[in-house]
Structures are given as C-alpha cells and as structure tokens.
Amino acid sequence: MLQVFSVTLRGVFRDRVFQGILIIAVVFLLIPSISSLSMRQVTELSITLSLSLISFILLLLAVFLGGTSLWKDIERRYTFSVMGLPVTRASYVLGKFAGISCFVLLTSVVLGMAATAVIRYSSGIYPAMRPIVWSNIYLALLFDALKYILLVAFAFLFSTISTSFFLPVFGAISVFLVGSATQQVYDFIHTQAGQALPWYIKKIAPALYYVLPNFEAFDFKVNAIYGIALSVPGVFYTTGYFLIYLFLVLAFTSSIFSRRELQ
Amino acid sequence: MNAIEISRICKTFKGKRGARVEAVKDLSLVIKQGEIFGFLGPNGAGKSTTIKLLMGLVRPTGGSASIMGHDVGSHLSRKHVGYLPENPAFYDYLSAEEYLIFIGKTFGMKEPALKEKAEKVLRLLDLWEARKRRMREYSKGMVQRLGLAQVLIHDPDVYILDEPMSGLDPIGRALVKGIILDLKSQGKCVFFSTHITSDVETVCDRVGIVLKGVLQSVERVESIMTEGITGYHVRIKDKGADEDREEYAAKDEISEVVGRAQAAGSEITLIEPKRKNLEEFFLDIVKRKDAR
Ligand SMILES: Nc1ncnc2c1ncn2[C@@H]1O[C@H](COP(=O)(O)OP(=O)(O)O)[C@@H](O)[C@H]1O
C-alpha cells in the first residue's frame, strides 16, 4: 500500500492536470490590490479572497485528480500490471486514495503559506480593526481540505462502478453542489415557510440530509475572517463526522473494487 | 507442490444484449515446478482469459485454480509469480529504473540488492541506456522488454507470460528464448502463451493446445518431435563415386536402405530424420476440430 501511495503521489506531481490547475494560484498576486479597493476592510477581504481561492483550487484538484486517478489506471490498463502484484484490491484503492489525499493536504499547506504572505501584506496596507486570529484561519483551511478529501473519496467510489470518467467527475461535482446545500434545505424545511411544503418533501429531505454529506459543517470561514472564537464541540463534531463518513465511503469503495472484474 | 493447478475452470463473459462468450470451457491442467509450458492457440482461443483467471483479474464462473498452493482468489497466490500481461502498459510517467524499484519494493526487496538486480536486468534487456527516460517515450518493443525486466527483478518461482515475444524484433525474440531457457536451467516454472509454434518448439517441455476455449491436447514437445518422424534422408557415398547421392527412406524402410548400402560397401555419410513438425501437428488438430 505504501508503494502504491508513493507511486500515485509521484504521478500527480508529474500530471499535466495538476500543473495546469496550479497556474490558477497566480491569482494570489492580485489579492492585495483587489482588497485595497475596499478601503476599510482590506484585511477581512484579503482573508475571504484567499480562502475562497484556495477552496476553488482544491475543488478542481479533488474533482479532476480524484475523478480521473483510478479511472486512468483502468483505462490505460495499468491495473493489469499492478493487480498482478501481491497487493489486495483494497490496499491498491486505499493507497491511491491516500496518495491523492496527501496531495490535497500538501497543496493546502503550500497555498496556506501563500495566503499567509498575502494577508500579512494586505494588513500592512491598511491596519486591521481586529487582530488577525491565525489559528482560526489555519483551522478553516484544514477543514476545507478535509471536505475535499471526502469529495475525493466520493470520486473514487464513483470510479469503482464506472468505466468512464464521466460519472466520477460529474458525480463528484453533483455531490459537492448537493452537499453544500443540504444544511440550507434542512433548515428551510424547519422554518414557517418550509412547513407549507408537500409532506413527501418534508419526509425525503431529512433522509437525504443524513445520507448525503453535509459540507457546510466544514465551513469555518466566518470565524477566520472576523476572528470569532470557534466552538470546540463544533470542531470535534465535524472531525468525528468526517472520520465516520470517510470510513463508510472508503469501505464501500474497496468492497466494490474487490469484486470488480478487470477485463 | 505443483506450481500451477487448474481444475475445471470456466469463464463466460456476458456481453451486451445478453450475448454470452464462453471464453474458457472446463479447463484442467497441472504444471510442475521447473517446467516450461507453452500454451498454444490461435487468436481468441482463450489464452489470455485463462491467464487473467490465474492472476485473479477476472473471476471464474466455475472451477478453481491455485498457484504454489494458494487459491488464485487470494493475493498470496501472486507472491511467487512474475506476470507479463498481453500488450502490457506500465505507469508511463515513471522511468524504467523507477518502475523496477517500485516492483521490487512491492515484493519486499531491500535497497542495495534491489539496485544491483535492477541494473542486471536492465542491462540484460538492453534498457540500460534508456533507464532514466520516462516510459511515455518508449517504443512498443522497449515496453515489452521492460515487461520482462519487471518479471525477472524479484526472482519469482513461477513466470506467467502472455505472449512474451509479441512486438519484438528477431533479436528480441532470441533474447527472450534465451531468458526462458536460462530460467529452465535454474529450475523455474514458466507458463507462456503464444500463437507461434516455433516459439514452443525450441524452449518448451510440454505444450497445451487450446481452441475455442477448450484444451484439446497436452503433449511433451519431445514426443511430438520423435513420434512425428515420417522418414529419413540418407546420404550415401558409393565406392569409387566422387559425390554423395541422397536416398529417401520411409520410416519402416530405413534398416533396409542402410543394410543395402552397407552390403554394397558404400559409406553412409548422413542420416537426417524428416519429421512432421509442431506446426503441422498443431494445424492437424485445428483441422480435425473444424471438421467436427
Ligand atoms: N471482457 C470480455 N468481454 C467479452 N468477451 C471477451 C472478453 N475478453 C475476452 N473475450 C472473448 O473471449 C474469447 C477469448 O479471448 P482471449 O482469451 O483474449 O483469447 P486469446 O488470448 O487466446 O487470443 C474471445 O472470443 C474474446 O472475444
């Protein structure tokens, strides 16, 4: 598994998709000048923009690397040579997943350092009204990365049941969109206006709420931007949620892939 | 323990719209350690499918198989195996050297010994110059040779090679035959598929002929070669003659021809058996099967 992991990681670094996506990081250079347009909230804006930009880059990486990694191995028939080795199917998929996840984490560390520099520089232009709480910023970043690692797991799950990259890529995008909205839908149903909805929507929506991932739980951006203290139980809840959810998706993924015929 | 045991294995592919392909039908075969076995059959006979069943890439619809005592459903069965897929593809963003290191480590080899062995096989397969280049830039023949290198690197007991000579030039083919003979001298088991009879003739102990998913016949190559003798070309130098003359003797006439020559005081300079070769043997089986 360790071997599959390191070979996957090396593959990502040599991948053109990654190199292309990383060019977007150049946008970082624009953040200070855009932020300074706001006159007052320069620091806040630079934090918002930095976190959003990182989030966007991680999304692209998760969808395109996660969605094509396994598919590419099958499509290019690398699986024949690799599955002829004494590794189980499960350790192969998990090794690949670990490689991509580690890459997502590495990217967020590197981009986090870039963000640090940008935010520092921006706050120098126009001193912030509140002190910058760096730990909140890094925690927000970490949970954003975890969110995309969960998304990578979904992309892998779709890859094991599909023969093209269509399902993994668009499946992951759909999960992302739906997962980002589940909390809102759930909350809406419990408002006055929501009570007016037909009964079956009121029944199905909560079920979906529990089945689909709730990505909103991973969002600590507001705390980072305004330096609001984090709720410790909230952080633990999200961590637990992440671990359990990830475990379930990966268990499904490896059991499906173990059954798959490689033809 | 036998190297490979296949017991009544079947594989039926379900295609689109309910189409079914019986790629392998009720195939049984036992291959001993130290044996070189040629799996001969025309395209589409089911050779690759049989090999994929052995490697656990596809699951049998019936029957079972084991390698070195481990059922092929378990990854342990692959621990003692070097596998070369048909038209192989390897992580093309790696160089040949990196790939061999990857394979060696997967089999638990350690650094200094692994580096040494990698150099040895890279040189053997004439990839030493190209070892640092990404495989993306390799020709088909180079990839095929790397395929053999990654089989040899971890020194397994059993070699399962799907068309090892395909895509190679005559020099490469001779090299592969040499490697297989060398493995034989080391007491290794080699199971390889091919559709070319001459590949089998020169290196194999036994040959299995497969047609339309059915194993038709398993023979010792030696016995095909001896039993296949149909007659002899005899060169005779008569007393006082300047040049040899040649006479053909059918299988049962040979002693008569030799006796006659000796009685006349002639010298026999050469007796050459004329045999039905493996190719004819193979074509015979194909013809008989088609006639049925
Ligand atoms: N994945 C598959 N789906 C359907 N049919 C297949 C599949 N793989 C092989 N076959 C069929 O099984 C038969 C045997 O194929 P194969 O084992 O590749 O033959 P060989 O290696 O002897 O040329 C062929 O008729 C082929 O079309």
Ligand SMILES: [Mg+2]
């Ligand atoms: Mg084949």
